[in-house]
Amino acid sequence: MYVAFGNRIIDSKDMKAEIEENxxxxxxxxxxKGSKRDDMLAFNLSISIDVLDRIMKEDYDEGDIDIxxxxxxxxxxxxxxxxxxxASDLEEIVPEEGILDIRAYKWDTSDNDIKLVIAMTHEEIGENKLRDVMKRLITQVE
Structure with a gap:
């Protein structure tokens, strides 16, 4: 789906590929499409518990907490x-002047991952509209 992003047009398929590759x-x-707006990109994402465990072990090795x-x-x-x-590191992938909202909502033990929703839009649209859309998206996945 094509989305107006400031004065650019972005294909959500291209953004999907960027997220998965980077x-x-x-x-x-x-x-x-579920955002019901033509100026927002939104994706349901997952990240493996194994990846999170690896990151946590690296972080906790420096401290004194045993996971x-x-x-x-x-x-x-x-x-x-x-x-x-x-997921906040995905700001590096978002086109310039973009803002994003991220919500992790579920630990899926059957897939052994954490599920998240990410929504992004041009900064002109604003944080309030982005939060409103995120509320709608979260209800769609829950």
Missing amino acids: SEFNVVKDMT DNLTEDELFDEYISLAEEV
């Missing part, structure tokens, strides 16, 4: 926040 995320679904001693709830919180933190 990050640890897999695009589960292109949700751009093996975390409760399931604490581990869930760590996975969700780390997935969102890693």
Whole structure:
């Protein structure tokens, strides 16, 4: 689907390819059409627990927290926040003058990954409109 991004037109298929080639995320679904706007890109993403474990082990090796001693709830919180933190690196891929909103919403134990939704638009559209669209997208995946 083609999206107006400032004075440019972006194909959501191209953005999907960029995300998959330049990050640890897999695009589960292109949700751009579900945003019901012609100026926003949206994707349902997943990131493997193995990738998050590797990152956490690197981070925790520097500290004195043992991830093996975390409760399931604490581990869930760590996975969700780390997935969102890693997804924020996707700002590097977003076209110039773009803004994004990221929400991790599920630990899918059957696929052994964390599911997220990311929405992006041109900064002229604004944070408020982006948040409104994110609310709609989250209800579509839950």
